[in-house]
Every structure is written in structure tokens, then in C-alpha cells.
Amino acid sequence: MTEAASTVPASRLGGAEVRKISKIDIGLKRRYAAERRFRTYGVLAVTIAICFLVALFSSIVSRGYTAFQQTRISMIVDFDPNIIAPDGDRSADAVMSGNAFRFDDLIAASLQKTLELDPNDEDALYDALDLLSKGSAPMLRSMIANDPSLIGTKRNVDFYATGDVDSFIKGSIRADIPESQRLIKDKHIALIEKLENEGALRLAFNTGLFTNGASTRPEMAGVGVALVGSLYMMLVVLVLSLPLGVAGSIYLEEFAPKNRWTDLIEVNINNLAAVPSIVYGLLGLAVFINFAHLPRSASLVGGLVLTLTTLPTIIIATRAALKAVPPSIREAGLGVGASKMQTVFHHVLPLAMPGVLTGTIIGLAHALGETAPLLMIGMKAFVVEYPTTPFDPATALPTQIYMWATEPERAFTERTSAAIIVLLAFLLAMNSLAIILRRAFERRW
Amino acid sequence: MKFSTAASAFVLGLCATGTAAFAAEQIHIAGSSTVLPYATIVAEAFAEANPNFKAPIVEGGGSSAGLKEFCKGVGDDTIDIADASRPIKDSELEACKAAGVTEVQEIRIGYDGIVFASDIKGPDFAFEPADWFNAIGAQVLKDGQLVDNPNAKWSDVKADFPDWEIAAYIPGEKHGTREVFELNVLLAGCKATKAYDAFIASGLAKGDAEKACYKVRKDGKAVDIDGEYNETLARIDSNKTGIGVFGLAFYENNQDKLKVATMSGIAPSVETISKGEYPVSRPLFFYVKKAHLGVVPGLKEYVEFFLADQMIGPRSPAVAKGLVPAPKDERQKVLADFQAGKTL
Numbered sequence: 001m002t003e004a005a006s007t008v009p010a011s012r013l014g015g016a017e018v019r020k021i022s023k024i025d026i027g028l029k030r031r032y033a034a035e036r037r038f039r040t041y042g043v044l045a046v047t048i049a050i051c052f053l054v055a056l057f058s059s060i061v062s063r064g065y066t067a068f069q070q071t072r073i074s075m076i077v078d079f080d081p082n083i084i085a086p087d088g089d090r091s092a093d094a095v096m097s098g099n100a101f102r103f104d105d106l107i108a109a110s111l112q113k114t115l116e117l118d119p120n121d122e123d124a125l126y127d128a129l130d131l132l133s134k135g136s137a138p139m140l141r142s143m144i145a146n147d148p149s150l151i152g153t154k155r156n157v158d159f160y161a162t163g164d165v166d167s168f169i170k171g172s173i174r175a176d177i178p179e180s181q182r183l184i185k186d187k188h189i190a191l192i193e194k195l196e197n198e199g200a201l202r203l204a205f206n207t208g209l210f211t212n213g214a215s216t217r218p219e220m221a222g223v224g225v226a227l228v229g230s231l232y233m234m235l236v237v238l239v240l241s242l243p244l245g246v247a248g249s250i251y252l253e254e255f256a257p258k259n260r261w262t263d264l265i266e267v268n269i270n271n272l273a274a275v276p277s278i279v280y281g282l283l284g285l286a287v288f289i290n291f292a293h294l295p296r297s298a299s300l301v302g303g304l305v306l307t308l309t310t311l312p313t314i315i316i317a318t319r320a321a322l323k324a325v326p327p328s329i330r331e332a333g334l335g336v337g338a339s340k341m342q343t344v345f346h347h348v349l350p351l352a353m354p355g356v357l358t359g360t361i362i363g364l365a366h367a368l369g370e371t372a373p374l375l376m377i378g379m380k381a382f383v384v385e386y387p388t389t390p391f392d393p394a395t396a397l398p399t400q401i402y403m404w405a406t407e408p409e410r411a412f413t414e415r416t417s418a419a420i421i422v423l424l425a426f427l428l429a430m431n432s433l434a435i436i437l438r439r440a441f442e443r444r445w
Numbered sequence: 446m447k448f449s450t451a452a453s454a455f456v457l458g459l460c461a462t463g464t465a466a467f468a469a470e471q472i473h474i475a476g477s478s479t480v481l482p483y484a485t486i487v488a489e490a491f492a493e494a495n496p497n498f499k500a501p502i503v504e505g506g507g508s509s510a511g512l513k514e515f516c517k518g519v520g521d522d523t524i525d526i527a528d529a530s531r532p533i534k535d536s537e538l539e540a541c542k543a544a545g546v547t548e549v550q551e552i553r554i555g556y557d558g559i560v561f562a563s564d565i566k567g568p569d570f571a572f573e574p575a576d577w578f579n580a581i582g583a584q585v586l587k588d589g590q591l592v593d594n595p596n597a598k599w600s601d602v603k604a605d606f607p608d609w610e611i612a613a614y615i616p617g618e619k620h621g622t623r624e625v626f627e628l629n630v631l632l633a634g635c636k637a638t639k640a641y642d643a644f645i646a647s648g649l650a651k652g653d654a655e656k657a658c659y660k661v662r663k664d665g666k667a668v669d670i671d672g673e674y675n676e677t678l679a680r681i682d683s684n685k686t687g688i689g690v691f692g693l694a695f696y697e698n699n700q701d702k703l704k705v706a707t708m709s710g711i712a713p714s715v716e717t718i719s720k721g722e723y724p725v726s727r728p729l730f731f732y733v734k735k736a737h738l739g740v741v742p743g744l745k746e747y748v749e750f751f752l753a754d755q756m757i758g759p760r761s762p763a764v765a766k767g768l769v770p771a772p773k774d775e776r777q778k779v780l781a782d783f784q785a786g787k788t789l
């Protein structure tokens with residue numbers, strides 16, 4: 001636009017003026033060059049950022065995607081009433097009490113049948129049992145307790161293969177290294193091939209990864225408890241930090257007098273936003289657990305600590321959103337006779353809502369990924385059972401990732417990456433929600 | 446004013462019900478990350494075998510941190526069991542007693558072996574404690590004089606070692622394994638090379654001479670690893686001439702990547718450690734609050750379950766995960782002591 005306007009009339013002008021304008025032209029060229037350079041830097045910066053992101057995602061996904069599938073060994077189990085309920089009592093309580101080894105016997109019998117093992121060859125049986133998860137018997141037991149009508153029938157049951165067999169099938173334990181260094185021995189490989197030939201071995205979607213709690217057996221381990229724990233914590237954070245943060249910032253921004261005290265508070269809030277989260281963890285340990293005697297490892301305490309870490313973020317975002325509402329809106333409201341409070345709640349706050357919501361959700365997403373403060377309050381723990389209330393012990397997604405990352409078994413390595421994928425999916429969902437809400441509430445003036 | 450009074454009363458009430466709603470339903474365990482895998486195995490099996498008890502909550506965090514939590518007092522919001530990879534210190538026991546934890550029962554569950562391993566493709570190593578002291582000690586004896594460690598390569602330490610730059614990845618100072626490393630490797634090596642005598646001769650008291658033996662060179666040849674063994678393995682992966690310290694269980698799970706060295710001529714294995722032949726091993730413990738027995742449901746049963754042969758005996762899942770089992774009579778004595786209510 002400017003280029004056309006300045007070059008076209010130049011031909012019609014006198015010499016002195018042409019010189020003057022051509023001088024301006026030279027300057028223009030330089031400025032355009034500078035702009036082009038700046039744009040190149042910008043593209044370069046974005047490209048580098050995308051490269052890192054792609055590298056991160058591809059390394060996590062390439063390591064973790066296998067964990068969403070899992071090796072199952074399906075066998076026909078004879079739910080023999082003489083073994084399960086020797087005294088004839090088929091109630092769930094009777095199944096859950098009594099000799100625990102009778103369920104191992106059921107599995108051994110069906111394994112012998114499936115693999116056509118010699119019933120007197122104990123070594124062969126134990127080698128075959130090595131393939132199945134050690135959690136199979138308890139799994140079978142609770143399955144029967146949940147549905148006692150199974151007793152007396154013959155059914156196909158999907159058992160989990162152990163983590164090592166799973167890693168072998170997926171190729172992360174390789175067959176070409178010497179047997180002494182391999183976790184899966186030659187005799188196991190022979191059995192695996194036999195099972196494959198009979199079609200008893202298959203890969204299925206790993207639902208346990210999402211529903212199970214912690215386990216020492218990688219094949220039985222899942223992020224279920226961590227998901228629920230994280231959910232409870234997010235609820236606590238939302239319930240506490242949204243009203244507190246929004247109310248606090250409305251007061252500070254709209255009602256509080258501007259003096260030294262409010263300046264001091266503002267500086268402190270900005271400082272708090274920059275405090276390392278581990279400090280909040282120590283504070284939480286001292287205040288909530290040692291002083292208020294709230295239970296250790298509870299998601300309530302985790303939520304309280306995370307509330308402290310997210311409050312400054314929410315207050316800063318909300319204040320910025322309120323500041324961005326033009327003063328004419330307030331003046332108009334006051335001008336037609338609304339009270340200060342009516343102006344704020346009827347006009348200013350609705351206009352600031354997109355900013356408030358974005359700030360809140362980004363604060364929550366930040367809290368979801370926060371690990372350090374949770375280590376201090378005992379949420380890096382081995383928790384098998386689902387928490388029913390926020391007072392029950394639970395773990396959180398990031399701490400679960402941390403715990404799995406320290407396990408030596410191969411099968412936990414892929415699960416670590418899978419858990420990271422789950423966490424990233426949650427963050428992505430939350431951030432998309434922030435964008436959608438912002439769009440939905442966006443107002444123009 | 447009325448509104449704000451009501452509001453603060455409500456908040457206070459909420460806090461109060463929060464505290465009241467909590468009663469110890471489950472066993473809570475914290476402590477050594479070495480004991481953690483065994484404790485979780487037992488906790489899982491315990492919950493499966495006893496459907497009427499809730500599964501115990503097991504935290505890691507380290508022996509010292511666990512014992513500190515343990516010694517905070519008696520009651521619902523304190524932990525019931527502290528796992529430790531070393532015996533409780535007198536100072537910790539005093540702190541316990543001062544906080545009202547007067548009766549502590551000690552349970553010895555088995556042993557842990559520390560192995561020295563290098564990259565699988567490297568040569569075999571046969572170490573003596575003296576080699577390690579000469580390689581990573583801060584001050585060593587050279588021609589009868591105490592000097593700052595001059596050895597740059599393993600071949601400087603002993604002629605038949607390879608020509609590798611010394612890069613030793615040892616447990617960090619807060620690691621539970623550090624103590625047994627100091628005691629059984631550094632101090633033993635210090636005494637074997639006569640550096641200990643030289644420290645005494647230079648006028649140090651006995652305790653200070655031991656501390657001088659524990660000092661590790663700070664020029665980057667010995668690297669403290671405060672994290673897990675995975676980190677040590679990653680270091681060896683990137684530096685193929687590094688030598689790391691691992692737990693026996695970790696080495697056994699990664700035999701395709703690591704080659705283990707002998708110490709004083711003995712290869713580490715479950716057998717040599719439980720017989721006490723392999724020199725670098727240590728007992729593992731957990732500590733139980735006697736006051737919580739009978740109050741926390743399942744606590745007594747858990748301890749007895751832990752001590753069963755099926756859990757920590759020679760063919761148990763804990764042993765499969767790397768625990769070195771104690772001899773049978775020792776295990777029986779531990780159980781008998783627990784049942785008799787013996788306290789520290």
C-alpha cells in the first residue's frame with residue numbers, strides 16, 4: 001500500500017523531491033528487509049518449537065502405544081463345584097473365604113488341559129504357570145464371587161499373561177540374545193508357540209490400564225486409582241480456588257482502595273505465583289497433616305495443597321481479565337443508576353468471563369501435572385483400592401508416572417509412557433475446553 | 446457481620462468434620478525404597494488373601510524420611526510401619542520416645558546385596574575393596590604418603606584392569622545403600638591399603654579416621670546417584686566405560702545390559718549373600734508401632750503374613766524380586782520375637 005503510494009507519484013516530481021523521496025525509499029527497503037528477517041526468525045522459532053514437540057510426542061507415543069494392548073491367554077476353565085465349594089455353600093462370602101489355593105488348582109487343571117501336559121509332570125506345569133500372571137488366581141476368585149452362578153459351568157476365561165511374556169510378544173524382550181541373559185527362557189518360548197498355534201494367545205485392548213489400581217505385577221497395574229485421585233483433587237481445587245480466586249480478585253480490582261496495602265498484596269500474589277511448588281508441599285505437610293491432622297495420602301490434602309499453588313495463577317488471570325474490560329462499561333452502568341456491585345456482577349464480570357475461565361482451566365491443568373508437592377504429603381504411595389471419598393488414600397497421575405518410571409521391569413517402561421499419554425490427553429482435553437469456553441463467552445464491544 | 450461470622454463458623458465446622466471423619470482403616474507404611482518392592486508385594490498378596498482387610502498403603506521416600514514420619518507420634522494420622530534398609534539409630538529411637546512412640550518392634554526381613562556392574566560388552570572385573578578405595582577415595586596412600594587421589598584410570602589402580610577413565614556411579618549420601626558401601630567397601634579398602642593406619646598416624650582420632658576413609662574424591666570421577674538404579678543404568682548406557690553400584694534384584698532384571706563383578710573373589714548371588722560370603726550386603730528391616738497393634742485392623746496379621754515362608758522364604762515372590770532370604774532359624778526367631786511382643 002505505502003510502497004505504491006510513494007513510488008508512483010515520484011516520476012511526476014522534480015529532481016530535488018525525487019532525491020528526497022528516493023532516500024525515503026532506501027529506508028523503506030531496509031525496513032522491509034528487517035521485517036522479512038523478523039518473520040524468518042519467527043518461523044524459525046516456531047519450527048524449532050514444533051520439532052521439539054514432535055520429538056517429545058513421537059518418543060512417548062512410540063514407547064507407550066504398545067501398552068494399550070495386552071497379551072491374554074484364553075483357556076476353558078471348569079468351574080468345578082467340588083473344588084470351589086467343597087461344603088456346598090456357593091455364596092460370595094464362602095468363595096472369598098477358605099483355602100485360597102483351590103483357585104490355583106482350577107487354573108493348573110485348565111492349563112494342563114489346554115497345553116495337553118502330562119498331569120504327572122510337575123516341572124512342565126510350573127513352567128506353564130510362569131506364563132500366566134500371578135494375579136490370575138485372585139482374579140478368578142473375585143470373578144466367581146461376583147457371579148456365583150458360574151460354579152458348575154465350563155467357560156472361556158481370558159487370563160493376563162505375565163509382564164515378561166507380554167514384553168516378549170511385543171518384541172521388547174528379544175529372542176536373539178543368549179538364553180542366560182533373557183528373562184523368557186527357551187522352554188517358555190516353546191510353550192508360547194504352542195499356545196499361539198492353538199489360538200489361545202491374543203492381543204486385546206488393555207482395559208485394566210484404566211481401571212486397575214497399583215500392582216507389583218505390571219500386567220495388573222493400572223492408573224484407575226490415580227485417575228480417581230486426580231479427579232478428586234481437581235474437584236477440590238475447582239470448588240475452593242475458583243470462588244476464592246475470583247472473589248478475591250474482584251474485591252482487589254473493583255472495590256479495594258488503591259493504597260500501599262493493596263500494592264503490597266499485589267506484589268505478594270505475584271511472588272506466590274513464582275514460589276516453587278515443593279514449598280507448598282512442605283507447607284501442606286506442616287499445616288494440613290501435622291497441625292490439622294488430616295489423613296496422609298488423601299486426595300483432599302492434595303487438593304488443598306494444589307489450591308494454594310493455583311490460587312495466585314487464577315487471581316492474576318482474573319485481575320487481568322477484569323482490567324481489560326473498558327472503563328466505559330462501568331461508567332455507563334453507574335450512569336444509569338446501577339450500584340457498584342450491580343455494575344460489577346451484571347456487566348463487568350460477564351465480559352471478563354472468558355479470561356477468568358481460561359485462567360482457571362489453565363491453572364487446573366497446571367495443578368493436574370503438579371508432582372512435587374504431592375510427594376511431601378504421601379501421595380506417592382502404593383494404593384490398590386479405589387478411594388470412595390476424598391479422605392481415602394489415593395495417588396495422582398503424575399506421581400503414578402513417577403513410581404512406574406522407577407520400576408525395573410520392562411513392562412513398566414511402556415506403561416510409564418502410556419500413563420504419560422493418558423495425562424497428556426487429559427491436559428489436551430482441558431485446554432481445548434478452555435478454548436471452547438472462551439469462544440462461547442466471547443463478547444465484543 | 447452476621448453473614449461473615451456464619452461463614453467462618455461453617456468453614457471451621459467443615460474442618461472439624463473432616464478430621465472426625467477419618468479413622469484408621471488401613472495400614473499405612475512408609476520408608477526405604479529398597480524395601481518398597483517387597484512391602485508392596487506383601488501388601489498386594491495380603492489384600493488378596495484377606496478380603497476382609499483393606500490393602501495397606503505403602504509409600505517409599507527413604508529410610509530416614511520413613512523413620513521420621515514413624516516417630517511423629519501415635520494415632521490415626523501417623524504411619525504404622527516404617528521400612529528401613531538400616532537399623533534404627535539411637536537418636537531416632539530417642540525422637541520416637543520423645544513423641545510418645547515408646548514401644549517399637551523391630552522386624553528383620555532378609556538381606557540386600559549391592560553389586561558392582563559395568564556394561565555387558567566390557568571385560569570381566571574382579572574387585573577387592575582396596576581397588577575401590579584407591580579408585581574413588583579422596584585421599585589414598587601412595588609410596589607411604591597420604592596424597593590426594595592421583596589415579597585417573599582403572600589401570601592406575603591395578604595393572605590388569607583395563608585402560609578406562611575412572612567413572613564410578615555410587616549411591617548418593619541420602620541413599621540407604623551408601624552406608625553399607627562406606628562400611629564394607631570404602632572402610633574395608635581403607636584398612637586393607639593401610640591408609641587407615643596412616644590417617645591414625647597423622648593424628649586423627651579413630652572416628653575421624655573412619656570419616657576420612659568415607660570421603661570420596663570430588664573431581665568428578667565418582668558420581669553420587671541420589672535417584673534410582675534406572676539412573677545409574679542410563680549413565681552406564683551413555684558412558685560404556687563407567688562402573689555402577691546396583692541392587693542385586695536390579696542387576697538380575699537387567700542381565701542383558703550389565704555384567705557383574707566379583708568382590709573379594711565372590712560373585713554376588715542369593716546364595717552367597719544369604720550365607721554371608723559376599724561381603725557387600727546388609728540386613729533389611731521394618732519397624733512396627735506396638736501401640737497400633739490391635740487398633741489398626743489387620744496390622745498384626747500383616748506382620749505375621751510378611752514373615753511367612755510363602756512371602757520371604759527361599760521360594761517366595763519377594764525373593765523372586767531380589768530379596769535375599771534370611772536362614773530359616775533367623776526367620777523363625779524374628780517371628781517368635783514379634784509374637785512375644787519384644788520391643789527395642
